[in-house]
Amino acid sequence: MSEFSDTTAPAALVLVAAGSGTRLGAGIPKALVEIEGRSLLQHTLDRAVIVDALKQIVVVVPPSDDRLAAQAAAYGPRIGIVSGGTSRAESVYAGLQKVSAGIGHILVHDAARAFTPTCSYEKVLRALEDETVQAVIPVLPVTDTISVVDPPHEGRLQEVKCTPDRSTLRAVQTPQGFDADVLRRAHRYLQDADAAQFEAVTDDASLVQRLGYPVHVVPGHPDALKVTHPKDLQQAHRLASQSAPTGVSPMPEPIIPRVGNAIDVHAVSDDPHRPMWLAGLHFPEDIGLAGHSDGDAVAHAACDALFSAAGIGDLGTHFGVDRPEFAGASGIVLLAEAARIVRAAGFEIGNVTVQFVGRRPRFATRREEANAVLSRAADASVTVSATTSDGLGYEGEGAGITAYATALVYPRD
Secondary structure, three states: OOOOOOOOOOEEEEEOOOOOOOOOOOOOOOHOOOOEEHHHHHHHHHOOOOOOEEEEEEEEEEEOHHHHHHHHHOOOOEEEEEEOOOOHHHHHHHHHHHOOOOOOOEEEOOOOOOOOOOOHHHHHHHHHHHOOOOOOEEEEEEEOOOEEEEEOOOOOOOOEEOOOOOHHHHEEEEOEEEHHHHHHHHHHHHHOHHHHHHHEEEEEEEHHHHHOOEEEEEEEOOOOOOOOOOOHHHHHHHHHOOOOOOOOOOOOOOOOOEEEEEEEEEEOOOOOOOOOEEOOOOEEEEEEEEOOOOOOOOHHHHHHHHHHHHHOOOOHHHOOOOOOHHOOHHHHHHHHHHHHHHHHEEEEEOOOOOOEEOOOOOOOOHHHHHHHHHHHHHOOOEEEEOOOOOOOOHHHHEEEEEEEEEEEEEEOO
């Protein structure tokens, strides 16, 4: 968090977020445009709330738009919300009406400059600690040659009237800071200005300067990009992904889960004495399923789904007939080993679901028992359900069982 001395005058921020964003072409208020999953308003507030000297933050939102108001309100009791006007000057004036009387300094900032770092706010506030400074703006040197041209005239090209020395030129940013009384006086003056005077005001600093107050400068920051045109969005995404507000943990990278599906089919054994193992349970009243191991189609499908989700092969890759040590192995042993292999590959298991199709065994009364046995083996949630095929196919004839499984895994950090 930023720190200022106890003698620093309390400050407020008027944050203008009422623009329509017509030039951006997003079809929504500009401050609602999302960059890396957060709106421009949220990115701005993420940084502004870190500045302790800002005792009050007034967010100016479009009239009759509850979306931005709801986003702003989530930042806590320092936030005030007010509807803006049809112009930026009208919106700032509306915000000033919400600023408490005891505030000594007021900063005015545009939500379009969402990635302005906290150091820019702090430089402006420190400059205002000097009692001789009543207005201060952050600026950047101009690198391009700038020419002043004559007004446009239909039918002929404009002419260059002069080319100022660019060493004296600066590009102006926000937040702009002011003595509170000076800024209020300037905006009261503007309320009585004629149209020509109103149009001549491009920002709050130019308004204050027109009333005869000197405007001082502090170094700006290249990250204080103003998002105006669609081409600016690419740079905004870069700024959002490369930086986080000081004192706030960056948004964690989302954990993308991986899903694997599997199917396992086993015929009923020709051996009437082969035990039936399914879903990790023994069903002594039924003839078992044929297979290299114990024929547990449910456990095998769960293994295959795990391998599929992790992208590390399949059941045959790890437990094929070329692995004699797994001949006759129980499905529970295979599932526990499959879970170990998946975790060794850098994944954690979310859950596994299996449904099998078959006439037998009768499963409903043992479902919870099966879930518990399989979940212990995988050390993760495994759930099983059963259905029939209404007498159709080999499952309906009682000649075999089909198990369908889905597994969810996710990479560990």
